[in-house]
Amino acid sequence: MLLIYCPYCQIERAEIEFRCGGEAHIARPSDPEKATDDDWVEFLYMRSNTKGIAAERWRHIHGCGRFFNAVRDTVSDEFLKVYKTGEAKPDLEAIAREAGK
Amino acid sequence: MSQPFRTEKGGRIDRTGELTFTFDGEEMHGHAGDTLASALLANGVHLVGRSFKYHRPRGILSAGSEEPNALVGVYRKGDQTPNLRATQVELYHGLQAVSQNRFPSLGFDVGAVNDLLSPLFPAGFYYKTFMWPKSFWDRVYEPIIRAAAGLGKPPKNPDHDTYGNLYAHCDVLVAGSGPSGLAAALAAAETGARVILCDEQAEFGGSLLSENSATIDGKDPAIWVAEIVARLAAMDNVTLLPRTTAFGYFAHNFIALAERVTEHLSDPDPRLPRERLWQVRAKEVVIAAGAIERPMVFPENDRPGILLADAGRTYLNRYGVKVGHKVLVATACDTAWQAAFDLADHGVEVVAIADLRESPPESLVSIAAARGIRVEAGCVVTGTLGRKRVRAALLGRMMTSGQVAAGGQIECDALLMSGGWTPTVSLFSQSRGKVVWEAETGAFVPGKSVQKERSAGAANGLYGLQASLTDGYAAGEGAARAATGKSATINHSRTSGGEAGTGGTLGALPHDRNASRVKAFVDYQNDVTAKDVKLAVREGMQSIEHIKRYTTTGMATDQGRLSNMNALQIASGALEKPLTDVGLTTFRQPFTPTTFGLFAGVSRGDFFDPVRKTPSHDWVVEKGGLFEDVGQWKRAWYFPKNGEDMHAAVERECRTVRESVGLFDASTLGKIEVAGPDAAEFLERMYTNPWKKLAPGRCRYGLLLNDAGFITDDGVIGRLADDRFHVTTTTGGAPSVFATMEDYLQTEWPELDVWITSTTDQYAVAAIQGPKAREVIAPFIEGIDLSAEALPHMSVKEAMFRGIPCRLFRISFTGELGFEINVPRRHGKMMWETLAGEIEKHGGTAYGTEAMHVLRAEKGYIIIGQDTDGTVTPQDAGMSWAIGKNKFDFVGKRGLERPDLKAENRKQLVGLLTKDPKIKLEEGAQVTTLENPATGTPADGHVTSSYYSPALGRTIALAIVRNGHALEGKTLYVPMPEGSIPVEVTGTVFYDKEGARLNV
């Protein structure tokens, strides 16, 4: 059971309070009409499925209910960074280097 | 009473009283402090089970949780718990144990014929022997394997025990209470850190409890243990958990402990649970799990009477039990010599020490000489004799050529063996750490930590008493400092004796026997021999993971703690690759077998899953209605009257709704309040339909897609005000629709000023449907005009129901005039009983979900998840009318434009009428264009809904059929075992196609 820090509640809570929402920073094209079929397939189905440092969405579903983003090492399950929805995607390579991964 | 193998004195048992127990019905005696294994040995019983595959007689091998052979069933409260390790079962008065895997008796087992037929059971026999013919699997092979193989029989009754569960936090968790564990716990506790110390055994102390040739601070080690434990027990910051196995190391230092609370008691307090699951979050973990001894792989190394050397020493020193009267000690390392010396000191005849090494340490040889023990150096055991107990061993002389020369036979009634030591790295491995090979000790030891843990003592590859203590202190201090930043200075105890010693061996030992005839066991519990491992390699298995699965070595309950290193060495030799290149399999949770009860805890029976009841629940029970489970909800299914069967009851309910009026509990439908200045814009983007122009007081059917373009939910949405909507969802879809709305709102359109709130549990909903619906509700509704002009079909108003504020919808899921009244949940029972009474006066009826399904199918209203399956678009379902053509965007709009979703030949929702109106199709049956398609022909669709329709006086069905919309009027077929059923394709609306009955 993971321990996850909610950046809105500003507290660490057990995983059962949260729901993972898959890869982060997959933006829905703002003008869907202009998106090509390939764009749409990319948006719908293509995920990097990273073994290692990945940014993913989490929702504090049984707490404040907010979505936020977290950088997690999918091998060790270590959380390396937690940030609010809307903040820019961090440099994952820099985070990995800093963590010695 | 006679316990012929009990020592005169010594051991930690309570000799002041005797306990009576039975094994396979035979009465025996032991003492408090015994395990079942030590008590059996004291009574001279070695034969305790039959092996898994060959049904060979097997005896107690070890004194710990790694025991592979001595699996027994123990009766408590009239039921049997199978597969308990006798080495872990504490003796109590009246204990009833039985042996397993034998028929008809342990002494004479017909399954033993498998041993003679062993050529039939080579490595991979599961894959080879039972391949053909395929049909034999179900009827012949599997039942035989299940009957012949296997361990104990599962109990037949529900578990009568209870199980506890608690969460705990600590600074330092110490797993294991041998020398390094105790030192670590003390060092950490003295800093003030919160410490949990657990050990799988009944008493703390580990190996120190059977160590009497060394001293700590000049004291007997057991006395030192008692003093340390007393110190720890007196500290408020320490939790001591004996009989508690750390069985799982999970992410973020989450450790699962299984505490055995009452199983060791003959008459436990009935309020106490059998076991307790501790879920511990530790800031730091010290793994002090020790090491276990390796068996030696020589022919017939599995006879009863053959034990690990340290187990023999433990039984002697800790339990006061001699494993035999004439004992042969076979070893490749120093530590086993001490077992021989201790036995000799208790007057046991040690017939010889056979050491594999050409020149064992001179110091040991001279001690042996002083006790008159015969020493055979450069000597290997090449076989054993005896059936139910070893009676002699064959010795071989190691020659410089690597060959073995026969070295005679030696009589013995017990054989102690030691191939050296293997650090217990299971927990470390579970923490996802990788082990590293340490050539000098010939062992895999913990490498870099991945989580906040450190191994100490023998688990860390450090042997010898002083080294273990020193490592333990350092680990405890280090862990406390890392967890709390605090440190403390404590006196470190000094030891004398208990040296680490040298030596050890891996793999199969050489012998002079006919290799094709003898069995040298590597994995006792799964009956895997050295030959099997070699065969697996010859047959192409290269990786240890494949060898493991092919031979099943290491797949027993000890997860290969006893067998892995020997198997690895044998594989390495056969593959001609260095051992480190063959790889080690990963240890996984749980460390030892763990009961299902522990995991289930209180989540059983009524507590297994919450039950959600609607306001009409008690009324339905009272009226004899039947319930249907819909997710966690109990929904009224139908209401049989006067002995009606389901068909008759449903037919009556349907007719009554169409002819007069029916009452239905719709409280389970999902409800979401969408409010705020951008509420209409938000729904505009979520649902396919347009919402901005919907006037307050009006409703619209809403269709929800995912962004792929497929239908995921539907429901009626009412606009209460410019900035407020009452959204309904399907019963099953309520949580996911709400979560999806939150997702889009928070992450895609955070600029929208909208709040969404789940209100499913806030409202009780009664649906009143039928021509007399208006008359039924009229007496109770105040504040609004119910006429068709003022409240037309698809409208919503806020009103009062018997003085209670309500939301009154005029909507219909039956095709009749209908109302749905929403009142606050606490008034639901009053509303239901009021309306149920009123309905009676009008000749109406309550109806359940079955009639609801028939009525909606007659009207072609779809059920999401029944008539759709996640690949159906609005066009496929014939619902293009629900799409707002002029909308800029909505969830699924772009998805619908994908070529495959607009392609020809998609499966589409149609109605089906059987040519014979009496035949009701099976839901799920395949639909084909050919009357008798050849086997293997793909179907063109399937039946999604099928009912007898009282309104039509015949059966009706809905189906998803390829190109269905173009096939209207055509004949298709539903092939069934009894013959193909011809059907005509129709539209989906079977009753009142114009909708005249709705607008009254």
Ligand SMILES: [Zn+2]
């Ligand atoms: Zn939160």
